[in-house]
Amino acid sequence: MAIIVEGRLMTFILMIIFFVLMYYFMSINKEQQYTIRAMPALQAIPEAVGRAAEMGRPVLWTPGISGALNNSSQGPQILAAISILEYLTEECVKAGVHLQAIVPLPDALPLIEETMRTAYLREGKPEEFNPDQITFISEQSPYLSATLGYMQRYEPASNIFVGGFYYESVVLGEAGNHIGAMQIGGTNNTHQMPFLVATCDYMLLAEELFAAGAAISQNRDMLGSIKGEDFMKVILVAITGVGFILGALNITIIADLLGM
Amino acid sequence: MAYPTATLDVIGLWVGWFLMLMIYSYPLYKENVAYRAAEHMFIGVTLAITIITNFSNVMRMCITPLTQGNILMIVPLVLGLLMFTMLIPEYRWLSRYPVALLVGAGFGLGIRGTIKPNLQDAIIDTITAPTGGAMIDWFNYLYVAVGLICSIMYFMLTFEHSGPLKAPTRIGRLFIMVGLGAYFGNTVLFRFTMLTGRAQYFLQVLKLIPM
Numbered sequence A: 001m002a003i004i005v006e007g008r009l010m011t012f013i014l015m016i017i018f019f020v021l022m023y024y025f026m027s028i029n030k031e032q033q034y035t036i037r038a039m040p041a042l043q044a045i046p047e048a049v050g051r052a053a054e055m056g057r058p059v060l061w062t063p064g065i066s067g068a069l070n071n072s073s074q075g076p077q078i079l080a081a082i083s084i085l086e087y088l089t090e091e092c093v094k095a096g097v098h099l100q101a102i103v104p105l106p107d108a109l110p111l112i113e114e115t116m117r118t119a120y121l122r123e124g125k126p127e128e129f130n131p132d133q134i135t136f137i138s139e140q141s142p143y144l145s146a147t148l149g150y151m152q153r154y155e156p157a158s159n160i161f162v163g164g165f166y167y168e169s170v171v172l173g174e175a176g177n178h179i180g181a182m183q184i185g186g187t188n189n190t191h192q193m194p195f196l197v198a199t200c201d202y203m204l205l206a207e208e209l210f211a212a213g214a215a216i217s218q219n220r221d222m223l224g225s226i227k228g229e230d231f232m233k234v235i236l237v238a239i240t241g242v243g244f245i246l247g248a249l250n251i252t253i254i255a256d257l258l259g260m
Numbered sequence B: 001m002a003y004p005t006a007t008l009d010v011i012g013l014w015v016g017w018f019l020m021l022m023i024y025s026y027p028l029y030k031e032n033v034a035y036r037a038a039e040h041m042f043i044g045v046t047l048a049i050t051i052i053t054n055f056s057n058v059m060r061m062c063i064t065p066l067t068q069g070n071i072l073m074i075v076p077l078v079l080g081l082l083m084f085t086m087l088i089p090e091y092r093w094l095s096r097y098p099v100a101l102l103v104g105a106g107f108g109l110g111i112r113g114t115i116k117p118n119l120q121d122a123i124i125d126t127i128t129a130p131t132g133g134a135m136i137d138w139f140n141y142l143y144v145a146v147g148l149i150c151s152i153m154y155f156m157l158t159f160e161h162s163g164p165l166k167a168p169t170r171i172g173r174l175f176i177m178v179g180l181g182a183y184f185g186n187t188v189l190f191r192f193t194m195l196t197g198r199a200q201y202f203l204q205v206l207k208l209i210p211m
Helices: A009-028 A045-055 A075-094 A106-122 A140-155 A168-178 A190-199 A207-217 A220-248 A254-257 B007-028 B033-067 B072-086 B088-129 B135-154 B162-207
Strands: A060-063 A099-103 A134-136 A159-163 A182-187 A200-205
Touching: A009 A075, A009 A190, A045 A060, A045 A182, A045 B007, A060 A075, A060 A140, A060 A182, A060 B072, A075 A200, A075 A207, A075 B088, A075 B162, A099 A140, A099 A190, A099 B007, A099 B033, A099 B162, A106 A134, A106 B072, A106 B088, A134 A200, A140 A168, A140 A190, A140 B033, A159 A168, A159 A220, A182 A190, A182 A207, A190 A200, A190 B162, A207 A220, A220 A254, A254 B088, B007 B033, B007 B162, B033 B072, B072 B088, B088 B162, B135 B162
Parallel strands: A060 A099, A060 A159, A099 A134, A159 A182, A182 A200
Antiparallel strands: none
């Protein structure tokens, strides 16, 4: 049996290169702090909370149905969304605004509860945290119906839809617009981005969601990994650029190497 | 399919018809008791079905093999039970262990299938030049390559979009918007097809069109 299956050698090499790059940037970030570029959606969170305080209405946060933690493509989204939730909770506690989280993900529930509880504690108001601020509804359609019901009955001033969304993105976004809420969206699911872009006032597109999570938490490892990712992108852009020119000259060396 | 004749089937058809109207009463009128009743009924019934499905899955995949001597099944059973400790404040910390295991295993397994399709295959497709001499093929070749490079540059998150990065990131943003617009149009079309299906059901139950 071959150690490396044919056609997967380059995958292995790329994995090693990316691992080394990430590790390097995570290590050197101990001395040097990286910053994430300005993101309007992130800067709009205090505005969203302030709006809710002025109107005397709640803020709604929901992470979508798809971000099960054991799913490699969806799980990171819920982790980034939880980082944003931490920041949002702190802002809500400071402004005395009620924050309601509607969560359809059983495995993320302990993390979400712990995050909100810690945020209240950090702001010196642990007694104000009520576990009923988190509504758990499993399955997509019931979760969607319950969230729509909440929006219609309590008319939150601001909705924060960040995480892994499926078709609920368009329904929630539309319902939020209907009640005139200020909306901030963010997802890495390409097929749902158009709906959040169309219905939200501010949007965290794809990887911006992860970067927002890192920027809020100021976690050095996370910031280092984002820097490492950026260098991976530089390498990929260079490979694509050179490959494009060589490809036009009918030289397929880059494509052949990548296919190894 | 012909219009059903059995009493239970006919009742089911009309219950579905009324529930559909109750749900549509919200967009067509406003939030009301009928809509709220349908919403609560829907949530309750679906949750009940989920509980039954999950319970049968645990019985079939874990308890039955365990009672038949597959002692390893005790591991997922214990991990699953640990999730319930989140209901007891004193032992809530125990629920973190199954969550940590789920996250670690999921991400580890996922890495394998990410690099090849998302990076290698995407780049290979982009840099493989067209074999024919048709102008449109070469235009596509250039369009896809510029779109890919500029879109990747837009997502360089630790660099400000200024200086030499200003122009490519702006072009990247335009490409992303064009892509999202295409997605949007496609899905709106699909949603209208779903609406057509509901309208068809409405008329079929009233026997205005054949089933």
